[in-house]
Amino acid sequence: MAASSLRDPFIPHGGLRLRRACYNVNKQMSEESRVAIITGATRGIGRAIAELFAQGGIRVVAAGRDSRALTEMAAQFERQGKDLLAVQTDVRKRSECERLVAGAEDRFGRLDVLVNNAGIGRFAPVAELEESEIRDVIETNLYSLFFMCRAALPRMRSQAAGGHIVNIGSLASKNTFKGGAAYCASKFGLLAMSECLMLEERYNGIRVTAVLPGSVDTGFGGESPASWKVPAGDVAQIVWDVISTNSGSLTSLVEVRPLQPPRK
Numbered sequence: 022m023a024a025s026s027l028r029d030p031f032i033p034h035g036g037l038r039l040r041r042a043c044y045n046v047n048k049q050m051s052e053e054s055r056v057a058i059i060t061g062a063t064r065g066i067g068r069a070i071a072e073l074f075a076q077g078g079i080r081v082v083a084a085g086r087d088s089r090a091l092t093e094m095a096a097q098f099e100r101q102g103k104d105l106l107a108v109q110t111d112v113r114k115r116s117e118c119e120r121l122v123a124g125a126e127d128r129f130g131r132l133d134v135l136v137n138n139a140g141i142g143r144f145a146p147v148a149e150l151e152e153s154e155i156r157d158v159i160e161t162n163l164y165s166l167f168f169m170c171r172a173a174l175p176r177m178r179s180q181a182a183g184g185h186i187v188n189i190g191s192l193a194s195k196n197t198f199k200g201g202a203a204y205c206a207s208k209f210g211l212l213a214m215s216e217c218l219m220l221e222e223r224y225n226g227i228r229v230t231a232v233l234p235g236s237v238d239t240g241f242g243g244e245s246p247a248s249w250k251v252p253a254g255d256v257a258q259i260v261w262d263v264i265s266t267n268s269g270s271l272t273s274l275v276e277v278r279p280l281q282p283p284r285k
């Protein structure tokens with residue numbers, strides 16, 4: 022398939038075959054089978070969450086900018102008989118966030134979980150940060166939450182089962198470091214937004230959880246792999262556990278740290 026363009030952001034691996042395969046799988050699933058949108062699902066933590074959710078029977082809508090990675094992901098899920106709608110999306114753009122949510126609703130008719138995971142890091146002292154870098158980080162890591170949540174809330178509010186929004190922050194949502202101004206500002210903002218949203222939406226049956234990982238072994242921000250870092254699969258497992266609760270309680274904040282980081 023040719024790389025999908027933004028005019029046709031829905032990645033149809035194998036032409037109509039994937040759509041038909043998804044349809045058939047859907048028919049066999051219960052009407053109540055949950056649907057989750059995961060942003061930044063093309064690699065790293067988002068990819069691990071997508072794979073774990075699909076294993077657990079959740080119908081996944083995967084978003085990212087990289088159409089080649091989305092196509093490869095759609096093919097992998099199809100081979101494994103898992104349901105996936107892959108949608109090329111730049112979360113910095115409100116219209117693309119709205120189109121992503123509308124695509125999920127069109128395909129599956131419901132939306133139960135939204136994982137706002139897409140994120141980037143640009144690390145430099147304030148004096149050296151370009152305006153374009155500041156905008157990129159704040160728009161990707163923070164504006165996108167507003168766009169995605171504003172698009173998803175009407176659907177979640179209208180469902181008897183409500184919904185769950187998981188925002189992937191960072192320990193940098195609470196801690197500062199030199200060179201981290203843009204990233205920390207975006208992630209502090211994410212945590213504040215997440216807590217406000219939680220207070221606003223709990224009475225509408227919508228749970229909001231901020232998950233704040235420390236160093237995760239994904240190559241994020243050009244970092245080298247290291248065995249002491251948290252595996253992406255562990256973060257995925259925590260997100261799965263958080264969205265699997267259906268009691269009267271609400272987990273609003275989770276911090277995830279490497280067990281044994283290098284001693285300072």
Ligand SMILES: NC(=O)c1ccc[n+]([C@@H]2O[C@H](COP(=O)([O-])OP(=O)(O)OC[C@H]3O[C@@H](n4cnc5c(N)ncnc54)[C@H](OP(=O)(O)O)[C@@H]3O)[C@@H](O)[C@H]2O)c1
Nearest residue numbers: 061063064065066085086087111112139140236237239241
């Ligand atoms: N790894 C860590 O040490 C660590 C620690 C704490 C928190 N986090 C947070 O965890 C989240 C995931 O990080 P990761 O480690 O998995 O990073 P990663 O491997 O670099 O993956 C980032 C994901 O975000 C997507 N993305 C970036 N910009 C986007 C945009 N404008 N629109 C749509 N998607 C976009 C990328 O997809 P495309 O390139 O296809 O767009 C990719 O799928 C981030 O929010 C990050 O801040 C990571």
